[in-house]
Amino acid sequence: MNKKVLLIEDDKIVRENTAEILELANYIVETAENGKKGVSLANTFLPDIIICDILMPVLDGYGVLQIISKNPKLKQIPFIFLTAKTNQDDLRKGMEFGADDYICKPFEESVLLRAIETRMKRVEVFENKKQDDAEKQNIKKPIFENIKNFDQFLAQKKVYNYKNGETIYCEGNVSNFIFLIKKGVVKTYKTNELGKELITGYYTNEQYFGYLSFVKHLPHFENSKAITSTHLYKINKDELTAIINNNHHIIYSFIDVLADNLVNNNEKSILLAYASVRKKTAITILNLFENYPLISNNEIIINRSNLASSIGIAKETLIRTLHDFKDEKLIDITTKSIKILNKKKLLEVQ
Template sequence: MKTILLIEDNDLIRENTAELLELAGYTVLTAENGKIGVEQALATRPNLVICDIMMPVLDGYGVLHIFNQNPQLAGVPFIFLTAKTERADLRRGMELGADDYLTKPFDSNELLSAVAGRLSRFQHLRPDYDLAEGGLGEFLADARRVSNLASLATDRKPHQVPRRQFIYTEGDEPLRLYFVQAGRVKTSKTTAAGKELITGLYQADEFFGYQALLERLPYHDSAVAVEDSTLLYIPAEEFTDLLLRNADVSQQFIRLLAGRERQREQQLVEMAYHSLRRRIADALLQLHQPGGPPIQLAREDLAAVVGTAPESLSRTLSEFRQDGLIELTSGTIRVLQPERLRRSNW
């Protein structure tokens, strides 16, 4: 049974609304002002909050601000009750992350429809998505249903980017979010000694370039197509507005960024402690798509992912080929026996 926290200073409205929600099968917690409401939420995390805006002690804006800042409460769907319909009030609430509005007086159908809509919308997003296990694709599929995130990449002109063409370079101002429709893109940094370090590889159905947008800082790396690719461009202001209006999507992007950081930390650990043979095997397994096309990645790019010289990479690939684990052709690598490749390097 879903728990709803109702914060409303008008006794009659609070009692009637709570009764209606209970008749609809919800568990209802009530509070007569924002301060008590926050205390109730900290004691019992609700599945949804219905909150009046104009209240004594702590108003609705203050309640939503606390919810957004508190990790225990962040991401809870939030519906404002208001008798005010001025655009400035609506805009302020949306910027703070409100998910819906009900203007008083409202009827029972409006209330129950809004509650059911918010609860069904938010239940599709899981608490966590593991990027290493295809979590980004799963998140995009879920976000398409709950927040129309993927719709940003719909009905836009595709841009054909040939192999080795730069998409942006380190120090550029971020102007857009990128979506890979087809192909593969790498992001990388170049050291003072001229050595390239690949910071990310992105393929079909993945976004990239969002970290600089979130940080509001210039790109800290460069992006280049490692094969002929098709990209969709999403203006920065649309992406930012979406995150401001949808707290659930914002929270999930934060989790995805945390997942990326975990991947990078793991990559550093592997480069420091794992054998070269294992690092190359792990990279091939990460790029391998069961039943899909062979890996098309230049030897120098794969060497940069692993953190070794191209000559060392070539020697190890030859060993894998001799063991019957992979097939090498001009410009491609096909993993023939992924399980043997995984087991042979522990």
């Protein structure tokens, strides 16, 4: 969901230009021309961040911040002063009132957007920490003693939402969770020093990912990204330990997941090391047909970049190979899909 910004600014030109910049950056923007209207609008609009001028009629920026900071519904909202005042005492006064940042006019667009993004990220980190702390406290409750399956547990969990193309974790991030997909499709991948991508796995509804680093207590050794709109759960170490300790049968499902992953990774490593381009492409297409989440009318829905990254070859090499397979009547292709026409001969490709 796009974040909401409340802009309180008495100068019409500055107000309209700034609002346009924010809307182009995909923020939902409401504006007010003075502090009194700004406070009233804040109560109904409930913005994610407030940007406010200082010198305004009716109620100045300091007054706005004082009122906002005493309202339990609004006091946690990040507050940025936007003003032409540059005196050091003015800056100090703004910070003493509780402002999160101070941007002096005139300003570069990038400075404004960077300030907003920084404040938003800090709020997100704080909210995630609160959520994690709350979930850790819940571990101590007796409910874990009676869990017979994950459905009871998941019904109480927060669902995290990711847009198509949004990163879930990066290589090197600390691994605090196992991820369970409620709905959507996720890919995991590694990149080399030249930025070339090698996809290590695809995951979809009711599947786990990110568990190898989690089990070994290591930072993530790969990246993950949503390739459709995705909704997932994050299960932390303490939760998992508590569930398994009280419900030993659950551990077998994780052993199955880890064993399947180990077998698949070993087979893929051998294929990448020794097989020809044609063989790698053929086997990958067959594997995708069996396991890839996005299949429609017996067609694999995958773009050329992701397919090339799954095989570990250049996109141009993949395109030539696919056209060869099409000419040989092994597959049929469109710009976004692949359909297997002759599985037996595809298996025999060398």
